[in-house]
Every structure is written in C-alpha cells, then in structure tokens.
Amino acid sequence: MTAEHLDVLIVGAGISGIGAARYLRERHPGKTFAILEGRAASGGTWDLFRYPGIRSDSDLHTFGYEFKPWRDEESIAGADRILAYLRGTVTENGLEPHIRFHHRVVRADWSSADGRWRVEVLRGDTGETVALTANWIFCASGYYRYDDPQHWPADLDTTGKRVVVIGSGATAVTLVPALAKSAAHVTMLQRTPSYVLPLPSKDGVANLLRRLLPEERAYALTRRKNIAQQRLIWRFCRRFPQTARKLIRWTNRRSLPEGFPVDEHFNPPYDPWDQRLCVVPNGDLFKAIRAGKASVVTARTTRFTPDGVETASGEVVEADVIVTATGLNLLVAGGIELSVDGRPVSVPDTVVYRGMMLSGVPNFALAIGYTNSSWTLKIGLLCEYFCRLLAHLDATGNDTAWAVADPDMPTRPLLDFGAGYVRRSLADLPKQGPAAPWVMSMSYAEDVGLLRGGEVGDEHLRLASSKATTTTGA
Template structure:
C-alpha cells in the first residue's frame, strides 16, 4: 500500500525583512556584516528595490535632508549634491545592495499579507502573495523586521474636492505620476504647501506656462545649499571615509542646533525665517500672507528648497503662491472662497500621504490579532506584548536614516545576545500596565494627525519613549545594554520542559 507524501515544510529563515527600501536595505546590510551566520530574506512587493526613491517619479523629486546624514553611516556619500535628486539616491541605494552582496537575499514581487506568531514553536508564520502571479506561499521565521516605513504605497491622500468631475483638464496625485504627462506650456495649479509642493513648483515652472501653489495654510520654507562646500573640502583634505564621517558629524550637530533653537526660541526663529524669505522674494511680495504659518517652527517639518529654487521661480514670474480655500472645481480651473478663479490645464493634488503602520499588517500572536492602538512602542523599535517583531521608523525632525542605522545596530546586538544565551524569544512588557501614554508620532503634521488613532502609543519614560533626538537614541540604542528589566527573554524548549 503506497503512502501519501506529506507536504514539504515551509522554508524557515532566522529573519524576514519586509521591504527593500532605504530601511530594508540598511537592515540587510547590518545582518550580513554583524550576523553572517543568520539566514534572512528581504521580501519586496514591487519588482525593484529603492522603495520611495523608485516609486515616486514626479518632476524634481529629491531629498529634503542632506545625504551626508540621510545616507548610511557605513557608506560615504560621494556625489557633489548634498540635497540630491531621486536618481542619485537610487543609484546610491543599489550600489549598497551590490557592494554588500544583498541581491541574493532580496525576493521581488513578494508581498507579506499576514504574520502569525506561535509561542510554542517560537516562530512566525509569514503569508506571502506573489504580486506578479497571484500565487500564495508560506514561510516561517524567528524574527520579522518591518522596514516598509509608515505610509501606503498604493494610495496617496486626496481630500474630497467639490465639482472635481466637472474639470476638463488633468488631475494627478504626485504618488501616481503619469509617465506621459506633458505640462509644457500649460497652466498648472499645485494644491499643497509641504515638501512635495515646494519641490514640484520650481521643477514644473521650468517648462509650464505658469505654476501656482495653492495652499490653505502656509509652511515654513528655508533655502539650503544644494552642494555642501565644507563637505567637499573635508573630502579633499581627509579622503572619502574620514571626510564623510566629519561632514556627517557636522550636519548632525547643525540639524540638532537648528531644531533646538526653533523650539526654544520660536519667535526669534520665526523672525529670522521671515527675514530670509523677504530677502529672496520680490519687493512688495505678501510675505506674511503666504509664508507666515499660524504655528511655531518645527510644530511641523520645515520645507527645504535647494539654492532657493522656489523663491527664484517666484521672482522670475514663472510661479506664484495663493493662500485661500477651494470652494469647487470648475470646468476650467478652481474657484476659491475669495471669489477668485484660478485657471488650470493641470491640477496636482500634492495633499499628502496616507499613513499606514506596518504596511497594513495586523500581527497575530497565539491566535489573537494585535490591536496596534493598544500596544506601546519599546525603544521605538518593538511593540509591547509582541515577541520577536521589530520595525523601522525614522525621525520626523531630522534625517530619517540617522535613526534607522541606530536601531539596526541595536537589533543585531539583540539577536547576538539571544544567540549567546540560548534564547529564541524576547517580548517587551511594561512593568506598569497603567503607565500614561501619548501618541507614537507626537507631530502636528496633517498626515500624522489623520492616523494618530490607529498607531501604537509611546510611554512617559525610558524605554517606552520614542525619542526624536539623535543624541538620546545614541545613548538608548547604541550605548545602553540590550538587557532590560522590561524585556523578557525565554526559550521555547525551556518553556516546554517546565510545562511537562
């Protein structure tokens, strides 16, 4: 009598990294160099690496942080541009992949759609959708490292606009920019005042008939040099490696100093920014109407414009700014509360992102779905009550990657500690279940406020705080031990023996 073969066991990996963007590539590099004995794979839903820098293709897309801090600590940024455009950043990321042999670890068209933890087996079951074929597969992992950032890749935020269906022109969201959109000689209205809007306006103004930035509320906008001359000198004097390290240290200190000055002396910072804006705008320009926000500097992120390109476009008459509210779209443009109608052939809704924690994943622990709203972030890298799951969220007030590097270091040190002591499970748990909490991202930006009720929380003390300060994180994630009284370590084998 023939026996029926049992189905093959799913592939098992020590770590599954979700996402091959800047955070996932960084995590893969640290795993490769710090824990070469560990097996891991990077699962990427799209067909290419690079994350944001491959997804977004709108005109002028660039970083709003300098690449000496936005780049990885382990890989010098050698390009002359400090505020760099997307193709240069993408080249840098893909060089990182190649130089560190990460290509073999990245699996494209693999979207993680479910993760379920078993305490008895001390492993995650990871459900994967093959986005190119529609097939489903399963693998298991000791750890899941979620590196997909905090916004939805498939959908940007666009509020309801009355009468939009009547508009005879083209409406486009920057997150889904049509490759064949020709706006040369066209009248363009860009709705928004954030980083995307201030990038789009000068880039489109180069060929459009005229570009108008239509904003409901002004933002703080500061010119920054596209090229860092000090960085060039340091590289010339000290070479790539040491010159990069010195520039990085300089720029970290500069970012922290500007942020602290703005928070400690908001009125002085407001006056200084206004003075800079006035100097760069045409004489008689309504600075207070269009560049004087009702909130203090760094209540929301400051917008950086390389070499003042937005102000230059306004001075040259190729762009303008209107601060008003939309009543309705018309056949030929946008009607405002003031009664003014802005004519347009193309309207760009640069109205922001949809925040989505963990790429939409809802972890399941021992059969119970985790409600993220009821969890508290541990050191900004794990969740209370959720074993062996780490996530990567960078800074909102500085370069994203500064924090990613620190938490990847901490993550690999944590895994090494578990290896050395025979642990297979670690779970953060607050010693005080009634600890006061506050929003995980304590930031006034609209895209954060729209999602604050669906995100994890943070506590009121270390290690349950989520610092937005690099020096604090150096102490918490690099200098401090991975051993903590509120992080429990255990072994499934030992638990089974006790139960027996």
C-alpha cells in the same frame, strides 16, 4: 511540503530594509534572511515616486548610511542619484540574492509553541500564496500606504500649460520650481503656509574635507557636523520660536520680490518645527516666483470647476492641470495582519519599546525614523540595536524577546508632530510612553546612548527560549 524557514525576514527593500540587511549580514553572517519586496524593484520611495524634481529634503551625508560615504558634490540630491546609491549598497554587500520581488507579506501569526512566525506571502507576479516561517520579522516597509501613493502619469506633459499644485509641504515646494521650468505658469494653492528655508544644494565644507582627507574620515566629520547642525536648528526653533520665525521671515523676504506678501503666504500660524521645515535647494522656489513663473495663493479650496479650482472667496485659480500634493496616508508595519497565538494584534493598543518593538508582540521589530532630522539616522541605530539584541539572545541561550508595558503607564500619540497627514492617522498608530525606553525619542544623541551603548535589556524586556515562551501583557 515544509515551509521555508528564515532566521530573519525583512519586509521592504527600500532605504531601511537595505540598511537592515547590510547590518545583519555584517554582524550575523551565519543567520539566514530574505528581503521581501512587494514591488518589482528596490529603492522604496525613490523608485516609486516619479514626479518632477523629486529629491531629498535632508542632506545625504546624514540621510545616507553611516557605513557608505555619499560621494556626490551635491548634498541635496535627486531621486536618480539616491536610487543609484541604494542599489550600489545592494551590489557592494551581495544582497541581490536575498531580495524577492513581488512578495507582499499579508499576515503573520506568532506561535509561542514553536517560537517562530508563520507568514503568509502573496506573490504579485503569479498570484500564488507562499508560506514561510521566521524567527524574527524586521518590518522596514516605510511609514505610508504604498497602494495609495503620489502618482505621476509617465505621459503627462505640462509644457506651456497652467498648473495648479494644491499643497504646501515638501512635495509641493519640490514640484512647483520643477514644473515652472516648462509650464506657462505654476500656482501653489495652499490652505496653510509652511516654513520654507533656502539652503545651498552643495555643502562647501563637505566638499573641502573630501579633497583634504581620506574619504571615510571626511564623510564621518561631515556627518558629525550636519547632525550637530540639525539638532542646533531644531533646538533653537523650539526654545526661541518667535526669534526663529523672524529669522525665517527675514530670509524669505530677501529671497522674494520686493513687496511680496510674505506674511500672507510664508507665515504659518504655528511655531517653527511644530511641522517639518521645508527645504528649497538654492532657493529654487523663490527664484521661480521672482521670475514670474510661479505664484502662491493662500485660500481654502472649495471645488473644482471646468476652468480650474475655486476657493472659499469665490476666486477661480485657472488651470489646465491640477496636481494634489496634500500628504500621505500613514501605515505602520506595512498593513500586515499581525496575531500572537491566533489572537489579532491591535496595533493602536500597543506601546513602542526603544522605538522599534511593539509591546506584547514577540520577535517583531519595525523601523521608524526621525521626523525632526534625517530619517536614516534613527534607522541605522535601530539596526545596530537589533543586531545587538540577536547577539544577546544567542549568548544567553534564548531565542524569543518581547516587551511588556505596565498597563497603568500613561501613553500619548506616537508622533509629536503637527502635520495634517500625521494627525489624520494618529488613531491607527501605536502609542508611546512618558520616558525611555517607551518614549519615541527624536534625539540622535539620546538614541546613541540607548540603542548603540548601554545594556541591551532592562526590566521591560522579557527573554525566553521557545520551549518556555509566554507572551502575556501588552
């Protein structure tokens, strides 16, 4: 039996995969595609994570798609509204028939002779293996292991209980105020503090523009404002780290009770934006601390005891419930076993080209967003470039594209980011080079020029027809 063939196989029905499908359908309506989703529902992170208070840590005007305005009054919103936004995108663009749930891509082998991928898919609902072929794979499976996620039992009731949340990142600062609403007390137990910045959940300028201007115009202006604001804050923190540290500390002191040891619990040993700033909407974390419903302990955890958690000093932080929020395990390309003409691809030995292709791997794109601003800003640009590349291949009579990196080019880790969960996984990730198009850009302005404008190809990108494809070089 002949395997089904697709022009483009999109892996993942989360925010990146849905966006990729929409761009592809709009700009290449004649191409066949499917979105394979290993789980039983769309939405990715926003359907998978169910812990209390889960929300965005970026404004939805930039975290949302450029083509679909965010209509909610709150610009920092919970998972339910983000999920409704994503599934609305699916419905509005007729993507439902293209999504196949319970389909997990296990391995993919590129055939240079055929100019296509041979893909093995495992169906989680039936256990059967399905074979597909595709001209392109667009991997939009996110950046962490879905089989080892944060898990929240549906029947867990923390009402009236003492809860300890271990961690200091985005998940921890989200959980603590949400749990504090009904728990007897919540303690955030952290080894190292994070920078925590209170921001209003509503964007007053955005809501004013929505009342004064047509919806799409108001949304576009708000996006521009917020993109510029994100970049300005990041640049200021990187250029004037000590001043930024003092400003954040001043903001924290104003938000916390008088006499609170700010330097002990909210003064990290690293500079602002060495790791991502944690946003707390309307200062909800600080409000919980002021109300006496939450507290912070900064110490190294040594062991769990029948009464709670013991720290390095011997102190036991008492708890009825302990929640670990210590980061994720990163995973590029969804853990798919990639090979080219039967030769396994060692992902850590590849270099990322234009932030979306792996050197030496033909017709394979992946979606990695920004770490210093909204993830989806980068995804939208990558999808645009992907569609431009497909059009360029069609116009030149080619069907295969791959990037070739100079073997003597110096490389460095893919992400210049100090978070512990990132550092733990760097050895398993691709590398980046010293300059474009091999650098993993974190600048929206630079990426607009590289991905949306300018030439599609350069001397590093090889094009060929499937009858004459060779893929030497990595």
